[in-house]
Amino acid sequence: MHILIQLSFFVFGFSCVLTNETQFFNYITIKIYRGDVPITLLRQETVNTEPEVTEVIIENEPIRVLKTGTFRNLAKLKYIRIRSSALERLESFAFQNVTRLRTIDLSFNRIKEVPINVFANLTVSKLVLKGNGIDTISISAFYNLTYLRTLDLSSNNIMEMPMLMFDLTRNLRILDLSFNRLNQYPSFAKRTPYSYFEEPFYNINEFEPSTIDLSFNNFSYITSYMFRGLSCIGELKLNNNNVRKIDERAFEDLRCLKSLDLEGNDLQEISDRLLKVFAMAETLNLANNPWTNTFACKYEL
Template identity: 25%
Template sequence: MSRFRRGGKTGDPRAGFRDQRDQEPAVPQGLIKAARKSGQLNLSARGLCEVPASVWRINLDTPEEAHTNVQFDASDRWWEQTDLVKLFLSSNKLQLLPDDIRLLPALVVLDVHDNLLSDLPGAIGELVNLQKLNVSHNKLKSLPQELAQLQHLKSLHLQQNQLEEMPNALGQLADLEELDLSNNSLRDISGCLGGLTHLSRLNLSNNKLKALPAEIGSLKSLRQLDCTSNLLEDVPTSIAGMDALEQLYLRQNKLTFLPELPNCKLLKELHVGNNQIHTLGPQHLSHLSCLSILELRDNKLKSLPDEIALLKGLERLDLSNNDLGSLPTSLANLPNLKSLQLEGNPLRGIRRDLLSKGTQELLKYLRGRIQVPDPAPGETPAVTAMTMPSDAPVNTHAIATLKTLEYSEKQAALIPDAVFSAIGSSPITIVNFSKNQLTEVPLRIVELKDSVCDVSFGFNKIQSIPLHLCMLQKLTHIDLRNNLLVSLPDELEALTRLQSIILSFNRFKTFPDVLYRIPTLETILISTNQIGSIDPLQLIKLTKLSTLDLQNNDLLQIPPELGNCESIRSLNLEGNPFRNPRAAIVAKGTAAVLEYLRSRIPT
């Protein structure tokens, strides 16, 4: 037989005996060499079906350059190599991890998410220095008991697997601070969970849980608990013992009443929408003085107690799709309420057009229904808007009792001096100059800088924000919707208490850079503009940002890094021309969008 094939190519008589592993994508020696110096090796998204032995033995075997170089400069001193402490193997095709993993005892971070792993080797328990383990997006059905040996583990990501039970081994990870078990098939949670006394974030969403163990109340350090999309019919009373809790998510379960949380005095967000809650009593509200978001949509509430006025810090209240026939006037006494959602309720006595005008108009209506007590015998009746002529420019009753300066829907091009003069010595906290024809912010508003915290200039013709508005350093809320704004001044970052800003229906072509520099922001509503891009690396710095509305802009792409903005709980992207994420994913809600984006982050 000829040793030559047709076409003149030389045949290799050993071709049929080659090790199949030779066909796998190779790990460049340059990466291995660099890893010996840095202690980090990133092999993500390389199509690996198995990890080359040279990776596991990186700190054991003598490198190839030791056999070829007879002289070494400072950069080639292979004997001074650094132990591998970070290994990234995500987004490959790995079906197993070998026991050789024990050869990397110095590992602090191991990331193997987005592979085909069906189990983990017991040898993983020998990685005693491991602090972060990410095995999410695999096919795990069980976990080895040896996980209990990882006593320094602080972060464990197990989401998007096929786990049906939580092993007791997890309860022995005393240093664990973050545990994500979402999107599995868990039917119950072991009481050993109570041993995780340092846990601050626990995600159990999208499982099949019918109950939570009473021991969950022992998680005294827990700040965030997410049980969204389970089958919970009740919540153990011990949950009230989690006095560090700040965010509680119980959406899409089968709850019939709100849990009582007398000791959760730091709770800021309570999400219990899509349940079967039919009763809301004073006992459910009286202790939640720090609550800023209460989400009760898609339940069966027929009424609200007057005690809802005790939630002085409440900023967002979602009551959509309940059975409410009326509203208590005490809602008008919530000084910080910015968003009140009532769609889908059979409300009587409130005109539909009033509901469509927004939160501030509705609160104004409720304030008008508050009964003013009759004067005592011999006392001069107080002058109110009811006793003033019908064309009076200012509601002096609102100034005196509600600390509100109201001059809206006047179609005025200027705010008359008489409006400011009517204030007297009253400490105004709310200013509403919406629905006029203003082309600029009145200069005299500076006179209120020591007290005002909420201003509304919506539905005007303002083209720019003056520097004197930036002097109102107690502002927590600004409403500038429906104006002609194209930019915001850098001086706006002086508003160090600002929590909410509404910029919808303006003419922004770029996301205002100054917003990235206001770390107190919790809500940014900037829909219906012409914004073409956002900077997720800057948004991540806004650690308190929970609501971001970017609907109806010109975003051609959504950067995957936006998925790392873990504080965001409401992200609205509809009406933009991007292709990914697909509409089906966007329709699933914020959690699904952020999870999708995180899975697309290149590593």
């Protein structure tokens, strides 16, 4: 009798483990593609039973947590879009062993934090986290994303980027951080000078289109090291910030800069040294700044 009770408990326990490991969604509607064939799955708990799936699309369905192993071992999966689904939390290894994955779009959810080991080491070329309200990004959150070309973090609540945020990620071409709360003040000089953008754009060349969009943030001061090492960046957007001061050395490394937008800031004057650097850009927008009369007359602004 004692043995039978133990066996029964073991079987029950095993059943519970299976249920927990296979239920990733709460009976939601999921659109998938098997190659070019669209299929709508109703009242689904998982997509891991679809080994031929190439795309997963979930919109306006309640998903509070993206659990570890949600897309485990889906060898043909290339595209994931989970939008407007009230997603709040990302667990580590949610995209475990999805070796052909190229695009992840988690925009317009409620994600507040990007923790480590969610996106690390993935094969994605495009990652969209727009419109979530993200305010915390962990160190190495985007670790070793060798193929990443586009990262969209726009329309969040990011105030500061951690050092080593892009550790071993060196092939970025487009980084969108617009409509956040980023700021960089002279007091930051007390910290170790660090160029947040040098590593992610490390392997760029002057013939490839590239963009860093920092528009609509709260920058008031552009430091000498902020864009250090970005010799081949093509487009830089700093419009609609609160920029009052730019260090004379801030843009010295930007020898391939084609477009610079500083519209809508609080600039009153710019040194001749900076203007010489600006002159190398094919397109320069300095409109809607409160220039002093002397400066405006001198340069016909």
